[in-house]
Amino acid sequence: MSEKAKKLAVIGAGPGGYTAAFHAAQLGMEVTLIDTREKPGGVCLNVGCIPSKALLHAAGIVSESHHAAELGIAFDEPRLDLDKLRSWKNKIVDQLTGGLGQLAKKHKVRFINGHASFKDSGSLKVKTGKSIEDVDFDYAIVATGSVPSRIPGIDLESDRVMDSTDALALPEIPGSLLVVGGGYIGLELGSVYSVLGSKVSVVEFMDTLLPGVDQDLVRPLERKIKKSFEKIYLKTKVTEMRETESGVSVKFEGKVNEEMEFDRVLVAIGRKPLSEEIGLENTGIELDKAGFIKTDRRMRTAESNIFAIGDIAGQPMLAHKGMMEAKVAVEVIDGQDSVFDNRVIPAVVFTDPEIAWAGLTEPEAKEQGKEIKVTRFPWAASGRALTMGRKEGLTKMVLDPATGGILGVGIVGAHAGEMIAEGALAIEMGAVAEDLALTIHTHPTLSETVGEAAEMFTGFSTHVFTKPRS
Numbered sequence: 001m002s003e004k005a006k007k008l009a010v011i012g013a014g015p016g017g018y019t020a021a022f023h024a025a026q027l028g029m030e031v032t033l034i035d036t037r038e039k040p041g042g043v044c045l046n047v048g049c050i051p052s053k054a055l056l057h058a059a060g061i062v063s064e065s066h067h068a069a070e071l072g073i074a075f076d077e078p079r080l081d082l083d084k085l086r087s088w089k090n091k092i093v094d095q096l097t098g099g100l101g102q103l104a105k106k107h108k109v110r111f112i113n114g115h116a117s118f119k120d121s122g123s124l125k126v127k128t129g130k131s132i133e134d135v136d137f138d139y140a141i142v143a144t145g146s147v148p149s150r151i152p153g154i155d156l157e158s159d160r161v162m163d164s165t166d167a168l169a170l171p172e173i174p175g176s177l178l179v180v181g182g183g184y185i186g187l188e189l190g191s192v193y194s195v196l197g198s199k200v201s202v203v204e205f206m207d208t209l210l211p212g213v214d215q216d217l218v219r220p221l222e223r224k225i226k227k228s229f230e231k232i233y234l235k236t237k238v239t240e241m242r243e244t245e246s247g248v249s250v251k252f253e254g255k256v257n258e259e260m261e262f263d264r265v266l267v268a269i270g271r272k273p274l275s276e277e278i279g280l281e282n283t284g285i286e287l288d289k290a291g292f293i294k295t296d297r298r299m300r301t302a303e304s305n306i307f308a309i310g311d312i313a314g315q316p317m318l319a320h321k322g323m324m325e326a327k328v329a330v331e332v333i334d335g336q337d338s339v340f341d342n343r344v345i346p347a348v349v350f351t352d353p354e355i356a357w358a359g360l361t362e363p364e365a366k367e368q369g370k371e372i373k374v375t376r377f378p379w380a381a382s383g384r385a386l387t388m389g390r391k392e393g394l395t396k397m398v399l400d401p402a403t404g405g406i407l408g409v410g411i412v413g414a415h416a417g418e419m420i421a422e423g424a425l426a427i428e429m430g431a432v433a434e435d436l437a438l439t440i441h442t443h444p445t446l447s448e449t450v451g452e453a454a455e456m457f458t459g460f461s462t463h464v465f466t467k468p469r470s
Helices: 016-026 044-046 047-071 082-106 164-168 184-196 215-226 317-331 362-367 383-387 417-427 433-438 448-458
Strands: 009-013 030-035 108-112 115-120 123-127 133-135 139-142 146-148 176-180 199-203 231-233 236-242 248-254 257-260 264-267 271-273 306-308 347-350 352-360 372-376 394-399 406-413
Touching: 009 016, 016 030, 016 082, 016 317, 044 082, 044 108, 044 164, 047 082, 047 164, 047 184, 108 248, 133 448, 146 406, 164 184, 164 264, 176 184, 176 257, 176 417, 184 199, 184 215, 184 264, 184 347, 199 236, 215 231, 215 352, 215 394, 215 406, 215 417, 248 264, 306 317, 347 417, 352 417, 372 448, 394 448, 406 448, 417 433, 417 448, 433 448
Parallel strands: 009 030, 009 139, 030 108, 139 306, 176 199, 176 264, 199 231
Antiparallel strands: 115 123, 123 133, 146 271, 236 248, 248 257, 347 352, 352 406, 372 394, 394 406
């Protein structure tokens, strides 16, 4: 690095943006971090990952109180104090965003609360509440994130129609709620409202919940949702919504063709990159058809001194992907030979049961024409799962039949999101099934199921019958 500190501007202070800012400061750069919110944290901390997980935790406590009756432990029916729950969730958000603000000060990162747009490839115009400020830079990182998508052709403006941000504010617990979209956002928030007292229905255009996710992992969740949700409408789309005196009337088309009324509607059909109104047209930055900024594996855009990370830089839209991309971009700016070359990006659906996977799924491997061997360890054979009353789980492994190389790991069940890290590490390290089988897993734990799924490949599983070798 040269004697003169490099001036870096980071647009967007979500997980990718603040990671980039802090890492750059650690490397001696002069950093300006800009965001439209008053504190760093972005969508994830303010209206995404963190508040949704707080509410899912609360919903989980209610579910556990009901489950306890099966064990001979009786509780009074939980009483919901919505104001207190909302306050608790907001307190967590404030604590985390406030902590990031303090870290920014310690790293001597200059934080500007305002809307940034490019004037050209070396300067920004930042609109704050009181003025317009020019910010010059040697390098810039775009980390503006994404926003909720809307249903094409439907523009109903009503307090009764919510996106994920609105739903996380917990305006009320409606008597009936329609969730439009059977992806992870819709199912997570639908699960929260269902446990808290709403009659929840889901409508999904595709023929399955969580389209694109291995259906071996989806089925245990679907079985549970069918019991707790009011209705699940697959291969059906919403063609019209209109507000009535008592709710929202919704017209369905497809496998279900009728009109129904709900107290509220949550639109959760995905997210789109926030690439508009940030002055990209004043630079040489290129977008793809979906509105994502085109980058190379070093996160560099068509402008050699401007980088893009996180949701704005393409799928998958996951905070942890953006955080890793942030470090790569900053290290490239610093002159290091860094590249985003991770073999896998693990993903988690924080429903109950949770679903997590890393690497190739069985359908993906088959689409690619790969020769594979698949092992499935049912949690009904796990002592720990049974003691928790969670026998619905499954740990699945996709392997190279010739070498035992681990191509993919999928888990559905309690705490799957915590467990998937072992699978991701195994793939990154080029491990084979025998490596996991020979690793002593603590007994009795759910993590044992990962080792046992690997043992099934070797033919020596302890708790699932395998044919003796001839």
